[in-house]
Amino acid sequence: MTKQQPGRLELLQGTLEMMILRTLLLGPSNGYQIAKTIEQMSNDVLQIDHGSLYPALHRLEKRGWLSAKWDTSETKRRAKYYRLTAAGRKKLITEQSKWDRLAAAIGQVMRPA
Amino acid sequence: MLSWFSRRHRQEDDIDAELRYHSEMLAQECTDDGIAPLEADLTARRKLGNATLIREEIYWMNHALYFETIWQDIIYALRTMRKNPTFTATALAALAIGIGVNSAIFSVVNAVLLRPLSYPDADRIVLLLTTSPGGRAPGGSATKFNVWREQTNIFKDISAYEYNGAQLNVTGGAYPEQIHSIRVSANYFRLLGAPIVQGRPFADDEDSPGGKHVVVLSYGLWQRRFGGDPQAVGKTISLNGVPYEVVGITGPDFNTELDSPPDIWLPLQLDPNSSDHAQYFNVIARLKPGVSTTMAEAQLQLAAAEFRAKFPNIMGPRDGFGVEPFQDALVSDVRSSLLVLVVAVILVLLIACANVANLLLVRAAGRKREIAIRAAIGAGRVRIIRQLLIESIVLATAGGALGLLLGLAGVRALLDVNPGSIPRIGVHASAIGMDWRLIVFTVCTSLLTGLLFGIVPALDVSRADVATTLKESGGRSGSGLRQNKIRALLVIGEMGLALVLLISAALLIRSFWALRNVNPGFDARNVLTLRMSLAGSRFQKTPQINQLIRDAIQRVEELPGVTRAGASYNLPLEGAFGVPFNIVGRVPTSGRYDGRGWLGVSPGYFDVFKIPVLRGRLFNDRDEAGSERVAIINQAMARQFWPHGDPLGDQVILGKGYGPEFEEPARQIIGVVGDVHDYGLNRNPLPVVYVPLTQVTDGITALAARASSLAWIVRTRVDPNSVSTQIANQLEQVTGGLPVAHIRPMDEVVGQSTARADFNMSLLTIFGCSALLLATIGIYGLMAHAVRQRTQELGIRMALGAQASQVRNMIIFQGMRLALIGIVIGIVAALALTRLIASFLFGVNARDPLVFIVVPVLLGGAALLAVGLPAIRATHIDPVDALRSE
Numbered sequence: 001m002t003k004q005q006p007g008r009l010e011l012l013q014g015t016l017e018m019m020i021l022r023t024l025l026l027g028p029s030n031g032y033q034i035a036k037t038i039e040q041m042s043n044d045v046l047q048i049d050h051g052s053l054y055p056a057l058h059r060l061e062k063r064g065w066l067s068a069k070w071d072t073s074e075t076k077r078r079a080k081y082y083r084l085t086a087a088g089r090k091k092l093i094t095e096q097s098k099w100d101r102l103a104a105a106i107g108q109v110m111r112p113a
Numbered sequence: 114m115l116s117w118f119s120r121r122h123r124q125e126d127d128i129d130a131e132l133r134y135h136s137e138m139l140a141q142e143c144t145d146d147g148i149a150p151l152e153a154d155l156t157a158r159r160k161l162g163n164a165t166l167i168r169e170e171i172y173w174m175n176h177a178l179y180f181e182t183i184w185q186d187i188i189y190a191l192r193t194m195r196k197n198p199t200f201t202a203t204a205l206a207a208l209a210i211g212i213g214v215n216s217a218i219f220s221v222v223n224a225v226l227l228r229p230l231s232y233p234d235a236d237r238i239v240l241l242l243t244t245s246p247g248g249r250a251p252g253g254s255a256t257k258f259n260v261w262r263e264q265t266n267i268f269k270d271i272s273a274y275e276y277n278g279a280q281l282n283v284t285g286g287a288y289p290e291q292i293h294s295i296r297v298s299a300n301y302f303r304l305l306g307a308p309i310v311q312g313r314p315f316a317d318d319e320d321s322p323g324g325k326h327v328v329v330l331s332y333g334l335w336q337r338r339f340g341g342d343p344q345a346v347g348k349t350i351s352l353n354g355v356p357y358e359v360v361g362i363t364g365p366d367f368n369t370e371l372d373s374p375p376d377i378w379l380p381l382q383l384d385p386n387s388s389d390h391a392q393y394f395n396v397i398a399r400l401k402p403g404v405s406t407t408m409a410e411a412q413l414q415l416a417a418a419e420f421r422a423k424f425p426n427i428m429g430p431r432d433g434f435g436v437e438p439f440q441d442a443l444v445s446d447v448r449s450s451l452l453v454l455v456v457a458v459i460l461v462l463l464i465a466c467a468n469v470a471n472l473l474l475v476r477a478a479g480r481k482r483e484i485a486i487r488a489a490i491g492a493g494r495v496r497i498i499r500q501l502l503i504e505s506i507v508l509a510t511a512g513g514a515l516g517l518l519l520g521l522a523g524v525r526a527l528l529d530v531n532p533g534s535i536p537r538i539g540v541h542a543s544a545i546g547m548d549w550r551l552i553v554f555t556v557c558t559s560l561l562t563g564l565l566f567g568i569v570p571a572l573d574v575s576r577a578d579v580a581t582t583l584k585e586s587g588g589r590s591g592s593g594l595r596q597n598k599i600r601a602l603l604v605i606g607e608m609g610l611a612l613v614l615l616i617s618a619a620l621l622i623r624s625f626w627a628l629r630n631v632n633p634g635f636d637a638r639n640v641l642t643l644r645m646s647l648a649g650s651r652f653q654k655t656p657q658i659n660q661l662i663r664d665a666i667q668r669v670e671e672l673p674g675v676t677r678a679g680a681s682y683n684l685p686l687e688g689a690f691g692v693p694f695n696i697v698g699r700v701p702t703s704g705r706y707d708g709r710g711w712l713g714v715s716p717g718y719f720d721v722f723k724i725p726v727l728r729g730r731l732f733n734d735r736d737e738a739g740s741e742r743v744a745i746i747n748q749a750m751a752r753q754f755w756p757h758g759d760p761l762g763d764q765v766i767l768g769k770g771y772g773p774e775f776e777e778p779a780r781q782i783i784g785v786v787g788d789v790h791d792y793g794l795n796r797n798p799l800p801v802v803y804v805p806l807t808q809v810t811d812g813i814t815a816l817a818a819r820a821s822s823l824a825w826i827v828r829t830r831v832d833p834n835s836v837s838t839q840i841a842n843q844l845e846q847v848t849g850g851l852p853v854a855h856i857r858p859m860d861e862v863v864g865q866s867t868a869r870a871d872f873n874m875s876l877l878t879i880f881g882c883s884a885l886l887l888a889t890i891g892i893y894g895l896m897a898h899a900v901r902q903r904t905q906e907l908g909i910r911m912a913l914g915a916q917a918s919q920v921r922n923m924i925i926f927q928g929m930r931l932a933l934i935g936i937v938i939g940i941v942a943a944l945a946l947t948r949l950i951a952s953f954l955f956g957v958n959a960r961d962p963l964v965f966i967v968v969p970v971l972l973g974g975a976a977l978l979a980v981g982l983p984a985i986r987a988t989h990i991d992p993v994d995a996l997r998s999e
Contacts, residue, residue: 051162
């Protein structure tokens with residue numbers, strides 16, 4: 001559905017979801033904050049597609065890994081805040097370990113000791 | 114639907130608000146960087162992308178996820194089923210029975226009632242009827258047909274076809290063969306939209322009296338006799354020794370919807386100026402576009418007035434003509450008996466549902482922890498109910514698939530053995546089969562069944578309080594008081610339903626036996642019947658036929674094992690010709706007495722069937738064409754028309770005013786014989802007049818030969834089947850090669866007249882037994898579970914000194930209380946419901962006291978057995994073990 005823009009690095013879907021879960025480990029946040037956090041944590045290397053963020057958030061919510069609640073933001077505006085559920089925490093751990101193994105394996109291939 | 118809309122709207126508003134917030138924050142970011150507000154807004158929108166597209170994507174993703182989770186639930190359900198093989202097998206068996214019987218009966222209903230006739234625009238085809246205050250009857254005579262065919266403003270096409278047709282002998286060619294023929298009027302094929310693969314249908318001049326000898330072949334006969342010869346049209350086929358020209362061949366899929374499809378069609382050749390009132394054919398018509406049956410009936414009243422003016426004294430002043438949709442007419446007499454079976458199978462299904470619901474409740478007790486854990490990790494109640502219902506539906510669908518296969522195979526096997534004289538089921542029930550209607554029906558039934566038996570357990574289990582359940586220790590997370598109450602109610606319901614079914618079945622079984630025990634008025638044992646077609650043969654006139662009969666009877670009676678032989682056009686139980694009569698010296702108000710049974714018989718007829726002579730004498734060889742004209746009447750006629758007087762000495766005139774073929778002088782009544790149930794065992798005998806075959810007019814002989822075939826009847830000293838070949842050979846020899854067909858012992862003819870009752874009875878017996886089995890298993894399951902659940906309590910009772918017998922009686926008392934409540938409810942329901950089957954009963958009251966006592970006692974006995982087993986098991990509980998088990 002979302003259009004791919006030229007020159008932009010498209011993230012793998014699973015990777016975006018994993019990073020969303022990771023940022024929420026720091027505490028509940030809204031969609032805008034999540035996007036900003038990911039960009040800042042990657043030192044602005046990763047430019048995420050703000051539009052594709054929301055389908056991912058809703059999918060994670062439907063799967064029961066996130067719960068969502070409307071709340072007042074620091075700018076005194078109504079915003080939807082996402083929070084990691086117990087199941088989401090478990091999911092993050094398995095995803096993290098999978099990612100670690102994948103990254104290590106790719107590292108082995110690319111830069112053999 | 115409304116809630117679905119509002120939910121979708123709320124969701125979309127939610128997403129919009131979320132996206133708006135995001136976009137405003139992005140814009141804020143830009144303005145903070147010193148970009149103009151308008152441009153900041155644009156940048157923000159660009160960065161976020163198209164809001165509508167995002168909304169759509171989320172919407173579709175949600176749906177995909179929904180189906181994904183349903184799929185997960187299905188997989189989970191299958192896994193649960195595999196983990197509990199005993200539960201699954203029991204539930205599947207109950208469901209396969211419950212849904213299977215429904216699929217089986219639906220397959221018959223589908224083939225007989227729902228499946229449209231295989232003609233184009235079949236709903237426009239009607240059957241013509243003669244109506245009277247007493248009812249409506251199909252059938253046409255030449256005189257009626259000639260009036261009907263003038264009603265061109267309502268009928269697009271009209272055609273007559275013979276009821277039964279005749280067996281014709283194909284001579285010449287590679288081998289002789291007897292084939293089934295039906296005579297039809299010219300536009301029969303056009304009316305039914307019959308495909309003609311070669312040649313043409315009959316032309317109008319071929320359908321007139323004295324028209325050419327032409328035939329239309331069925332596809333099968335064309336393949337068989339002509340090897341599918343493309344040049345067959347124009348060739349001749351020899352029927353009973355007379356050459357006929359083949360003018361057309363019908364397509365292979367021309368289905369006549371008749372129970373015995375013809376091999377060949379001949380033109381009926383009705384005389385447009387005929388005064389023949391004999392009814393021996395049916396008339397169908399295709400309504401003109403825009404003409405309703407009501408309009409047609411109105412027009413036919415005018416036609417009836419016209420007919421009365423033309424032929425006074427044939428139809429009463431309150432009689433008329435009418436139409437009935439052809440399909441309804443074909444299936445009218447089977448519809449009500451199928452509906453009874455439909456009700457019966459629904460009862461079986463309800464019992465099966467109660468049974469499986471009970472099983473689920475038992476199993477649910479063991480699953481409380483699992484459900485509570487699911488609830489604890491965030492599954493909502495709706496989600497849990499959905500998952501449990503999906504489990505039920507998966508179970509029901511599996512049971513339904515099993516049931517469909519079993520039911521279809523079962524009903525086909527049953528119909529193959531006993532077609533129950535049900536129309537439209539085809540040869541060997543070939544029309545009963547898998548089609549989309551049956552599959553849709555079974556799927557819907559399975560889904561509904563799954564919801565029905567799953568909803569109560571699902572609501573019950575999902576109500577569980579998470580905290581208490583999880584705190585309880587695993588083993589004893591038992592079912593509460595309320596759950597036991599639901600289960601008790603289900604068992605009561607099962608008992609009640611089973612009783613209603615069993616009582617209905619028992620009433621039908623009693624009817625069947627009553628029917629079997631009716632004295633038919635004749636002795637069918639050791640009588641062989643054989644049919645011989647005389648149509649178109651050299652035996653057309655009365656003297657020739659009687660010479661033939663005399664010779665044949667003499668030859669057959671010389672055979673060893675044969676005691677007596679005779680001939681007639683009608684066998685007992687197969688009906689007789691209806692011919693009106695007058696009694697000399699009496700003038701009834703309508704001018705004559707209504708057409709009742711007329712039977713032409715040879716002298717041996719009464720001896721063969723051992724029909725007793727009550728007064729006077731029987732026919733003998735001296736009652737010849739030239740001697741005194743005689744008749745014998747039956748007891749019913751004597752009782753009705755000579756309640757106080759003596760019929761012997763009076764004279765009757767038969768068929769006066771019924772057409773020239775029937776005109777004959779008066780006959781002397783010479784005897785009274787016992788009644789024979791000619792119109793079926795369940796009907797009272799009607800007045801019948803017997804006349805010697807030697808003394809009937811040539812006209813009637815020709816008509817009888819055309820409308821029926823000659824029946825030979827032979828009483829044997831041995832098993833009639835053992836001498837049937839010799840008898841058939843003798844008959845063929847003496848007739849110079851006319852083949853005999855339809856060789857049946859008379860017992861079989863009697864059996865066929867009760868085939869429908871037999872069919873209904875065997876099905877209801879099967880359903881009743883299924884119900885009994887399911888209900889018994891249900892109450893057994895409940896009590897066995899109760900005993901298991903109360904092991905500890907029973908242990909304490911016994912430790913405190915309760916006798917084993919006390920414990921046993923307590924369990925029996927508790928179980929039997931439920932059974933008895935169910936039985937009482939069932940008796941009340943049955944008293945109200947059995948009148949629905951009253952019209953199928955014979956010789957037994959719908960509230961027959963014997964049935965209403967014996968059946969509840971039987972069901973109670975079965976329940977006692979089912980309750981007794983767990984009760985005895987309860988007495989074997991070791992108090993020490995029971996107390997330690999906690």
